[in-house]
Amino acid sequence: MTSVVSSSIRTIRIGSRKSQLALVQTHWVQEQLQKRFPEISFEVHTMATQGDKILDVALAKIGDKGLFTKELELGMLNQEIDFAVHSLKDLPTRLPEGLALAAVTERENPADALVVHEKYKDKQIDTLPEGAVIGTSSLRRLAQLRYHFPHLSFKDVRGNLNTRMSKLDAGEYDALILAVAGLERLGMSDRIHQVLSKEVSLHAVGQGALGIECRADDAELISLLKAIEHPETRDRCLAERAFLRDLEGGCQVPIGVNTEINGDTLTLTGIVASVDGKKLVKDTVSGETEDAEKLGTELAQKVREQGAQEILNEIFAEIQRNS
Numbered sequence: 309m310t311s312v313v314s315s316s317i318r319t320i321r322i323g324s325r326k327s328q329l330a331l332v333q334t335h336w337v338q339e340q341l342q343k344r345f346p347e348i349s350f351e352v353h354t355m356a357t358q359g360d361k362i363l364d365v366a367l368a369k370i371g372d373k374g375l376f377t378k379e380l381e382l383g384m385l386n387q388e389i390d391f392a393v394h395s396l397k398d399l400p401t402r403l404p405e406g407l408a409l410a411a412v413t414e415r416e417n418p419a420d421a422l423v424v425h426e427k428y429k430d431k432q433i434d435t436l437p438e439g440a441v442i443g444t445s446s447l448r449r450l451a452q453l454r455y456h457f458p459h460l461s462f463k464d465v466r467g468n469l470n471t472r473m474s475k476l477d478a479g480e481y482d483a484l485i486l487a488v489a490g491l492e493r494l495g496m497s498d499r500i501h502q503v504l505s506k507e508v509s510l511h512a513v514g515q516g517a518l519g520i521e522c523r524a525d526d527a528e529l530i531s532l533l534k535a536i537e538h539p540e541t542r543d544r545c546l547a548e549r550a551f552l553r554d555l556e557g558g559c560q561v562p563i564g565v566n567t568e569i570n571g572d573t574l575t576l577t578g579i580v581a582s583v584d585g586k587k588l589v590k591d592t593v594s595g596e597t598e599d600a601e602k603l604g605t606e607l608a609q610k611v612r613e614q615g616a617q618e619i620l621n622e623i624f625a626e627i628q629r630n631s
C-alpha cells in the first residue's frame with residue numbers, strides 16, 4: 309500500500325459527521341494538523357451517521373453501539389477517508405477489525421452541566437422543586453440524578469444542542485443536563501447554569517476528549533496524528549475505556565467515571581447505577597499511568613464484586629424483554 313506521507317498525493321481525507329459540534333471538532337483537528345504539517349493538505353469529508361438520521365427514538369432504546377461512528381468506519385475501511393474525528397464518548401470501546409484509536413486530544417472540562425429554564429434561574433440542581441422536569445437521554449445521568457434527587461422527574465430529549473435548547477426555552481423541560489464540553493465548543497458557555505460536581509454526577513467515559521480513529525496499518529498517518537495527542541488525556545481515557553469495556557454488554561449502561569493524574573499516579577473512580585436510581589456502586593483505584601488499562605480492568609472487577617454485575621444483568625434483561 310502507498311503510504312500517506314511519501315506518496316505524491318499529499319492529501320489526507322478527514323471524515324466527520326455533519327452536526328455542528330462534529331464540524332467544530334473536526335475543523336479544530338484539521339487546523340492543528342495543518343499548522344504542524346503545512347506541506348500536507350487535509351480535506352474534510354462529511355457523512356451522515358445512523359445517529360443523525362434516527363431522531364425520534366430514545367437513545368437508550370436504540371441501544372446500538374457505534375450509532376455515530378459506523379458510517380465513518382466503513383468509509384475508512386473502504387479507503388474513502390483516512391481518519392475520523394469523534395467525540396471520544398461516542399466511540400465504542402471495541403473497534404472494528406482493522407481500525408485503531410490513533411490519538412486522543414486534550415480534554416475539555418469533562419463534567420456535566422445543568423442548564424435551566426428562565427423561571428428557575430435562581431435554582432440549583434439540589435433546590436429545583438419536586439416534579440421539575442429534567443431532560444436527558446443518557447441512562448448514566450438519569451440513574452445518578454434519580455439516586456441523589458428522587459423527587460425530580462426525567463424526560464427523554466433528542467436532537468442537536470440547538471434543538472434541545474429550543475425545547476427547554478419553549479417550556480417542554482424545566483432543565484437539561486448537557487456536557488460542559490459540547491456547550492463550550494458551540495459557544496454556549498453562557499447557558500451553563502451549574503457545573504455538576506463529581507459527587508452528583510460522574511461523567512461519561514471519554515467525555516470532553518476527541519478520539520481520532522484510522523486504519524490500524526496506516527503507520528505513517530498514526531505517527532502524524534501522535535503530534536496532536538495529549539498523553540495525560542490519553543492515559544485517563546484508556547483507563548476509563550478499559551473500565552467500560554470490561555463491564556458493558558453491547559448496550560448503553562449507566563456507568564460514570566472520574567480520573568485524575570498526579571505525577572505518575574492515575575486515580576480512577578467509577579460508578580455503576582441502576583436506572584431506577586435505587587442502587588449505586590462506586591469505588592476507586594490508583595496506580596501507575598502506564599498501567600492505565602490494567603487499572604480500568606481492576607476497577608471493573610472491584611465494582612462487580614460489590615453488586616455492579618447484578619445491576620448490569622437487570623439492565624441487559626430489560627433490554628432483551630423490550631427487543
Ligand SMILES: NCc1[nH]cc(CCC(=O)O)c1CC(=O)O
Nearest residue numbers: 395397486487489490515516517
Ligand atoms: N451524547 C452526545 C454527545 N456526544 C459528545 C457530546 C459533547 C461532549 C463531549 O465531547 O464529550 C455530546 C453532548 C452531550 O452529552 O451533552
